[in-house]
Amino acid sequence: MENQNIKIKIQAEELKPIVSEEVLKFEEAKKPKIAIVSLTSCEGCQFALLDLGVKFVEAMSNVEMVDFRLLEDLEDDGGKLDVAFVEGNPMTAANKKTLLELRKRSKILVVLGNCAAMGGIPEIRNYHEQKQTVKHVYKYIQGIETEEVKEVDNFVDVDFTLPGCPITGEEFLEYLPMLLESAMTGKSLPEIVDKPVCIECKANGNRCLLLDKKPCFGPMILGGCNSVCTNSGMGCQGCRGLRPAGNVKAMKATLKTMISDEEFENTTEIYGLRDDIEEWEKKHNSNQ
Ligand code: SF4
Numbered sequence: 001m002e003n004q005n006i007k008i009k010i011q012a013e014e015l016k017p018i019v020s021e022e023v024l025k026f027e028e029a030k031k032p033k034i035a036i037v038s039l040t041s042c043e044g045c046q047f048a049l050l051d052l053g054v055k056f057v058e059a060m061s062n063v064e065m066v067d068f069r070l071l072e073d074l075e076d077d078g079g080k081l082d083v084a085f086v087e088g089n090p091m092t093a094a095n096k097k098t099l100l101e102l103r104k105r106s107k108i109l110v111v112l113g114n115c116a117a118m119g120g121i122p123e124i125r126n127y128h129e130q131k132q133t134v135k136h137v138y139k140y141i142q143g144i145e146t147e148e149v150k151e152v153d154n155f156v157d158v159d160f161t162l163p164g165c166p167i168t169g170e171e172f173l174e175y176l177p178m179l180l181e182s183a184m185t186g187k188s189l190p191e192i193v194d195k196p197v198c199i200e201c202k203a204n205g206n207r208c209l210l211l212d213k214k215p216c217f218g219p220m221i222l223g224g225c226n227s228v229c230t231n232s233g234m235g236c237q238g239c240r241g242l243r244p245a246g247n248v249k250a251m252k253a254t255l256k257t258m259i260s261d262e263e264f265e266n267t268t269e270i271y272g273l274r275d276d277i278e279e280w281e282k283k284h285n286s287n288q
């Protein structure tokens with residue numbers, strides 16, 4: 001019996017190089033092609049993926065990774081893609097060229113994170129010194145390109161958004177198979193369920209900060225981050241963006257007893273929420 005086992009093992013070892021090379025090529029050709037590309041950003045959303053560790057590696061074994069410069073330095077072949085993930089803001093001419101090319105190459109384009117989706121922290125400069133902001137970094141600012149910060153969807157069509165600053169790695173793993181399926185079969189794109197941060201906050205057993213007159217945007221913000229901020233006693237500042245059913249008017253009325261209008265506005269600038277709130281108000285006030 002022992003000898004038979006050894007024989008089977010030897011045969012398997014002998015077959016492996018022949019089978020694996022051909023099968024691997026065939027299997028590789030069938031895999032969906034993806035790219036994870038960064039524009040101007042802190043790269044924190046990409047690191048949120050790497051932080052997944054083995055789970056990320058396992059998920060990537062089902063795809064052909066064409067570009068992800070945090071993991072490999074092979075040249076992108078410039079060919080067709082099934083799903084492209086884009087992090088950061090298109091700030092420079094080179095960023096915009098990359099983005100437009102990526103859109104042309106991809107069946108599905110997904111934005112990763114608050115900067116790409118909402119302008120993020122860099123958008124603060126739109127509300128204040130604009131082109132003058134660079135003077136805090138460089139002594140001579142003549143000739144330095146500093147344009148208004150605009151989100152990715154100002155330049156190309158976006159199919160899906162993974163929100164947050166940074167994104168939630170587990171959410172990436174949850175939606176990746178659905179996005180790949182949509183790209184491969186034409187099935188309709190998934191949607192993130194419209195639920196406020198409060199749902200996870202309550203499930204995590206937190207006492208509501210509003211009860212202690214501490215400001216929190218949770219009720220109007222899209223959940224899915226496991227309420228990481230409120231779990232640590234910090235109010236939600238809205239990095240995942242407004243919920244489709246979020247009620248800005250009710251939120252503002254609640255917070256009026258805790259913070260001034262100016263403080264409210266300043267907080268909405270942290271994650272690029274201010275222009276979305278202005279848009280919401282324009283839409284809802286004109287409907288009244
Ligand atoms: S969304 Fe946040 S973590 Fe992601 S690139 Fe922008 S600043 Fe960095």
Ligand code: SF4
Binds near residue numbers: 208
């Ligand atoms: S602390 Fe914020 S997120 Fe939590 S229940 Fe209260 S309002 Fe909602």
Ligand code: SF4
Binds near residue numbers: 165235240241
């Ligand atoms: S609690 Fe609010 S600010 Fe914090 S990660 Fe979640 S959505 Fe972003």
